[in-house]
Amino acid sequence: MSIEYLLEVDNITCRYGQDRAVDGLNFDVRPGSVTCLLGPSGCGKTTALRAIAGFQALAKGEIRIEGEPVSTPLQLVPPERRQLGMVFQDHALFPHLKVADNVAAGLRHQDESLRRQTVNGLLERMDLNALGDRFPHELSGGQQQRVALARALAPRPRLLLMDEPFSNLDLDLRERLGVEVHDLLKEHGITAVMVTHDQYDAFVLGDEVGIMSQGNILQWDTPYNVYHEPTSRFVADFIGNGVFIRGTRTGDRTVDTELGVIEGTLDRPALTSALVDVLIRPDDVLPDPDGAISARVSRKAFKGADILYTLTLPSGTTLLSLFPSHDNFSVGDHVRVRLNVDHLVVFPIGETVAESMASATA
């Protein structure tokens, strides 16, 4: 049977006492897609994941998997009946079992030979075939997480849930493993939901990203769009770097600021206010010896392949700019830059983050 949505999270609310950790959350996941719930700690993303897995009761709403209701405020299908796979930040490997036995943990209903075949196949696919007889504590963090993934995928779950899967790994490894996992999921057409507070993890893996705050989704979009076209100040703030520059709208595609007239696609044409704040990302500010804008370097953060400069304009306004690594300036130097803005992201001035969230969820 072909279905439109594999997972439907239908207006769910989860309470801890009086607190609503998840408040009217609503989203659907198509078969074969990878969805990321992204948000700061305490935004309710982990509670949402626990609710999908069946560890968290619902106060309101309903969760359906393949169209079958699995969680309602009255009833819960227990986690062991949901046929889900789950991967955790701390890997949660069974320390008293060897790697191969860990991977086989969910296959107890298969007969011996089939089980061994499944386990060996997965270990090979994950580059772990030499480690089957080791114990988890003998593995590195990256290897442990690969075993955890193999264990979760072995019983062919309907849906894979990942809770901050890369947070315990160092930066280099998490990027590599992120790409690996992405390829694996796509290759096998696995539907997955991941929660993370790390936008780069979300960008690498997610086909779609839901930015969560206070138990709800503020924006549901592709990684590209949440970065370039945030619909609220909160998302603009939370995703990537950037500053807001005060300006006046002069037309449908233009805003007049102290940096000159900025032109670009306007994402909120319905905006009525004339006075606005424009979001300027570091990649909107390009180094250019002939650029119209002169600024002083007030802070510098070396990132390896590039350098993030904090620039101060004569008026005192600050900008962030990403320079190639070879453009090495010192704090206090004067540089010239120009703007290259595709999408105009503007918010009415004086609008607080809370108001912007209210308008975004409305």
Next chain:
Amino acid sequence: MGEITAESLSKIRRISFLIDRWTMSSMLLAGFVALPVLTVFALAFGSTSDIWQHLLSTSLPHYLRNTLYLMAGVGVAVCVLGISTAWLVTMCRFPGRKVFEWLLLLPLAMPAYVIAYAYTDFLEYAGVVQGLLRDLFGWQSARDYWFPEVRSLGGAIVFMGFVLYPYVYLLTRTAFLEQSVNMIEVSRVLGRGAWGTFFSVSLPSARPAIAVGLALALMETLNDFGTVDYFAVETLTVGVFDVWLGMGNLAGGAQIAVVMMLFVVALITLEHISRRHQRYYQPASSRLKTLPTYRLVGWKRIAAIGVCVTPVLCGFLVPVLVLGELTWAYFDESWTPEFRTYVFNSCLLSGVAALIALLVAIVIAYGRRLQGGRLLMFAARIASLGYALPGAVLAVGIIVPFAAFDNAFDAWMRAHLGISTGLILSGTVTAVVFGYVVRFLAIALGQVEASLEKVSPSMDMAARTLGYRAGETFVRYHAPLIRGGLFTALMIVFVDCMKELPATLILRPFNFDTLATHVYEFASDEMLGEAALGSLTIVTVGLVPVLLLTRMISNSREHRIQRTKRFQISEATT
């Protein structure tokens, strides 16, 4: 879509029921365990006032006075011994400090009644000490010299102080170890000396820990029957025995039990409040820096060693030697088939009780882990209350409902089937085992909860999503991981059951003896020699959990500092 089909609904129902089963079992078991506590409270509030009048006008003030004197005396003794030794081994450097750290725990293996029997033999008129003194000075009889009366309130205070101080020592030592090093350094920089720092910084910051240790030691004091009975110090516990078993007045015994509950409530309150304060007094940062220590020289060094040797000697070594000598002398009279039966009885009852306590603890602790919630937390609290209940009070709380059940069941069976069932619960080993479980469940529960806490919750979720039910998850994945903790719980409860005297005395079936009751009965008949083998056996078994404790202690501050450093390094490199 979106509608719950009949098929999925039936599946769901079955499963909700499964989840509820843990909660239900936890609540039910907690209720069972709380039965004696609730009974005693019910007796207190449902009592008729004329018995109170009678008690008040006769023996109650006498019992009360003795109990207060005893508790005050023991309280002072355990504080002096416990705090001084704890401070010396944590803050000072002198030869043997490391060894004293765990030697000082040994008296914990010695039940108060056993040390009382040993010292009576050792110090009484016919004993080694007085005999030696008479030979030395040529005294002919007791009229020629004065020697303190061993079997007295004073004697009870001293001997109980020597075996109960480790509670204060253990907790105070931990508090000293975890106090903020910065505070001590500040105090010394400001010009306070060692004594000044002790009284103005160390002692106040350890006060909550001292109070917890004191509360535990006083609960044991209140619980004691063997010593006070032997020394004829008529405390409330003796009162319960006298009024109930001696005069056959159960209601009167229950009244005294209720008075004891007031003490218990006061002690629990003291313990809880202090535990809450403990957190504020132990700042998290910089705790694990190495403590500055005072290097002791000259007479101070000798004094320190003396202070640490005395409790070990008096609370453990001397009584063990006395018992060993007696055992040697009376071995043939003691090592009888009856004795072996008592050992078997003790092991059987303690073993069964320990197993049941462990299982109940697992159900309650795991149920809490699965469901959480205030209801189950309350259940766990109620189930843990037994540890504070003196054995005699516990016995009252068990006998009353058990006897009521037996009578009702017997009457019903006689009326309907014409058979008399007699005593099914009361006056059988069931009552004894139940008493043990109620009294020592808190120990098992604490141990199981602490072990489970170390297992990451994601381990549960991993197992559950892989298709294992809650119970299977515990058996396959928790049990192997927390095996050590479960075994420790089992053993500590086992040993505590073996040492337990007052509840066993009251609840045991007629003519049924365990090691503890056998020792008590022989001692009561002035046959200390024949009781020595049994006493020594109890002390030996009692050493097992103490040795476990010492292992934990050796894994203390220095190791933790090293581990923390290693952890920080590995954190920094990732």
